[in-house]
Amino acid sequence: MEQNVSSTSYQPEEVSSTRRVILASSVGTLIEWYDFYIFGSLAKIISEQFFPKDNPTAALLATLATFAAGFVVRPFGALFFGRLGDLIGRKYTFLVTLVIMGGSTFAIGLVPGYKTIGFVAPAIVFVLRLLQGLALGGEYGGAATYVAEHSPSDKRGYFTSYIQTTATFGLFVSLGIILIVRQSLGLEAFTTWGWRIPFLVSILLVAISIYIRMKMSESPLFAKLKKEGKTSANPLAESFQKKDNLKMVLLALLGATAGQGVVWYTGQFYALSFLQNACNIEFVQSNIIISIALVLGTPFFIVFGALSDKIGRKAIMTIGMLIAVISYRPIYTMMYNDANLKNKVEIAEKTEKKVKYEVKGTDSLITTVTTKAFTDGTTFKETKKEKFPVDPEAKAALPKDKLKPETKKETILPQNIFYRMIGFVFIQVIFVTMVYGPIAAFLVELFPTRIRYTSMSLPYHIGNGVFGGLVPLISTRLVEATRPGPDLPPADPLAGLWYPIIIAAVCFVIGSLYISNKVNNMDME
Amino acid sequence: MSAIKKLAGIIWSVLGLGIIPLAILRAMQEIGAKPSEENWIFWSIVIVVLMPIISFSLIAFGVFALKGEYDHID
Numbered sequence: 180m181e182q183n184v185s186s187t188s189y190q191p192e193e194v195s196s197t198r199r200v201i202l203a204s205s206v207g208t209l210i211e212w213y214d215f216y217i218f219g220s221l222a223k224i225i226s227e228q229f230f231p232k233d234n235p236t237a238a239l240l241a242t243l244a245t246f247a248a249g250f251v252v253r254p255f256g257a258l259f260f261g262r263l264g265d266l267i268g269r270k271y272t273f274l275v276t277l278v279i280m281g282g283s284t285f286a287i288g289l290v291p292g293y294k295t296i297g298f299v300a301p302a303i304v305f306v307l308r309l310l311q312g313l314a315l316g317g318e319y320g321g322a323a324t325y326v327a328e329h330s331p332s333d334k335r336g337y338f339t340s341y342i343q344t345t346a347t348f349g350l351f352v353s354l355g356i357i358l359i360v361r362q363s364l365g366l367e368a369f370t371t372w373g374w375r376i377p378f379l380v381s382i383l384l385v386a387i388s389i390y391i392r393m394k395m396s397e398s399p400l401f402a403k404l405k406k407e408g409k410t411s412a413n414p415l416a417e418s419f420q421k422k423d424n425l426k427m428v429l430l431a432l433l434g435a436t437a438g439q440g441v442v443w444y445t446g447q448f449y450a451l452s453f454l455q456n457a458c459n460i461e462f463v464q465s466n467i468i469i470s471i472a473l474v475l476g477t478p479f480f481i482v483f484g485a486l487s488d489k490i491g492r493k494a495i496m497t498i499g500m501l502i503a504v505i506s507y508r509p510i511y512t513m514m515y516n517d518a519n520l521k522n523k524v525e526i527a528e529k530t531e532k533k534v535k536y537e538v539k540g541t542d543s544l545i546t547t548v549t550t551k552a553f554t555d556g557t558t559f560k561e562t563k564k565e566k567f568p569v570d571p572e573a574k575a576a577l578p579k580d581k582l583k584p585e586t587k588k589e590t591i592l593p594q595n596i597f598y599r600m601i602g603f604v605f606i607q608v609i610f611v612t613m614v615y616g617p618i619a620a621f622l623v624e625l626f627p628t629r630i631r632y633t634s635m636s637l638p639y640h641i642g643n644g645v646f647g648g649l650v651p652l653i654s655t656r657l658v659e660a661t662r663p664g665p666d667l668p669p670a671d672p673l674a675g676l677w678y679p680i681i682i683a684a685v686c687f688v689i690g691s692l693y694i695s696n697k698v699n700n701m702d703m704e
Numbered sequence: 705m706s707a708i709k710k711l712a713g714i715i716w717s718v719l720g721l722g723i724i725p726l727a728i729l730r731a732m733q734e735i736g737a738k739p740s741e742e743n744w745i746f747w748s749i750v751i752v753v754l755m756p757i758i759s760f761s762l763i764a765f766g767v768f769a770l771k772g773e774y775d776h777i778d
Binding site for chain 2: 251422425426429430432433641645646649652653656688689692693694695697
């Protein structure tokens with residue numbers, strides 16, 4: 180049965196059918212995000228299992244596998260699967276991406292470690308990570324296009340915004356499953372073999388999603404095009420060699436997705452890294468702050484998606500970028516000041532220092548734990564570990580950097596500041612929902628049905644995978660550049676914000692000047 | 705509005721062109737000062753991945769804007 184997707188004749192049974200479409204698409208996309216995130220969440224264990232610490236080539240490969248393969252390869256997946264989606268259809272293409280993502284994730288859970296098969300282990304993991312990135316590159320455009328092509332014009336922003344929530348939910352599911360497995364098995368078993376379970380579980384989730392998706396029919400707009408023999412013979416050439424389309428791809432990238440990508444990664448990922456590294460907030464508390472802010476903020480993807488149907492996509496996205504650009508520095512300054520121990524009054528009599536001396540084989544280990552309490556209820560713990568050979572001659576022979584103590588700082592915030600931190604991150608999540616909620620509808624409306632999958636996928640994945648994905652790397656680097664010396668704190672801990680601020684500012688100007696706020700239905704009916 | 709869009713096109717193109725020598729010089733300076741593995745990886749990603757995307761897209765976008773290709777969008 181072909182669906183009429185124009186707005187006025189949209190019947191209740193069609194709404195129910197669209198809900199099934201949204202569910203089928205969203206569950207699959209959520210699972211792909213889950214697969215993509217567990218690699219990141221378990222990166223430390225993966226590097227210990229598959230990459231030898233003393234082999235610099237393998238270490239380099241590990242770094243490239245984490246950064247390059249995961250993010251940079253996504254635009255290539257967008258091109259490959261986008262082309263396929265415009266040639267053979269949306270439904271079968273995003274079934275293929277799901278199988279590849281699920282298969283490669285499952286396979287990572289089966290690869291023997293470096294101790295068993297040597298250098299082949301990181302090489303296999305690298306290839307599997309490449310496949311994960313490629314699959315994700317193909318998945319999102321397919322799901323967004325598929326839902327949009329089933330949606331009535333006056334609800335397109337609302338319906339596609341459900342796809343936008345999947346990235347956040349995927350992160351939750353991945354953290355949830357990892358936490359459950361870790362708690363059930365205990366830390367040692369989890370580190371030894373239990374970490375494989377979240378990867379292996381993926382195959383079950385993917386099987387369920389494939390079953391749901393198999394029952395769905397092809398997008399009505401694509402089916403109509405195919406029936407009329409009007410599909411594109413060469414979607415890549417039509418998308419990027421024809422001036423009329425290429426200029427819209429560039430506009431989508433520079434006027435929307437690049438800014439959206441950096442705002443998304445700043446609010447969802449950089450905020451966590453800032454809490455842990457710049458503010459030294461304890462691991463569990465910082466994760467709770469982010470989780471609560473994300474839970475509270477996630478419904479706003481749908482709010483802004485729906486609102487974009489009423490007041491336009493551009494208005495919401497550009498306002499989101501502008502507020503982010505203006506308020507990032509003040510928000511992060513307040514976060515930093517709230518956690519900064521220099522702004523607090525220490526209760527001297529509560530300060531404790533414990534020193535433990537151990538001999539492990541030929542090495543001595545001195546662990547110094549200092550705890551401090553402050554009048555506002557903040558507590559601070561510093562754990563310093565110094566490891567050196569028992570033999571004084573061997574110790575003297577070691578270079579200075581090998582004798583550098585390993586220091587871990589953990590601040591636990593009192594309840595009132597903890598809630599303020601949630602508020603600061605929540606505000607950033609709202610920016611994320613403003614720029615990300617309407618983006619799927621905006622992108623699909625920008626391109627014609629015959630080349631939509633290809634054309635929208637590329638700017639989306641360059642914006643998110645490259646501009647957004649590089650936020651942690653570039654921002655950390657910018658902060659490091661302000662460090663006056665190797666053991667001194669950075670002069671400007673907020674310097675990392677300049678990257679998302681500049682990209683979002685340029686994107687705001689281009690989006691405001693060149694993008695139309697009118698909903699484009701030219702090729703959607 | 706069309707005039708502003710065209711004029712801004714020049715800015716985008718110049719920005720896109722300017723980024724190339726700026727990024728290469730900075731990479732050479734930093735790697736020259738400290739040729740560590742970290743520096744090599746960071747600048748390789750910037751020069752091979754990020755810079756070409758930013759430069760090409762800004763230059764091409766600027767040229768399109770200058771030619772009035774976006775004038776019809778209101």
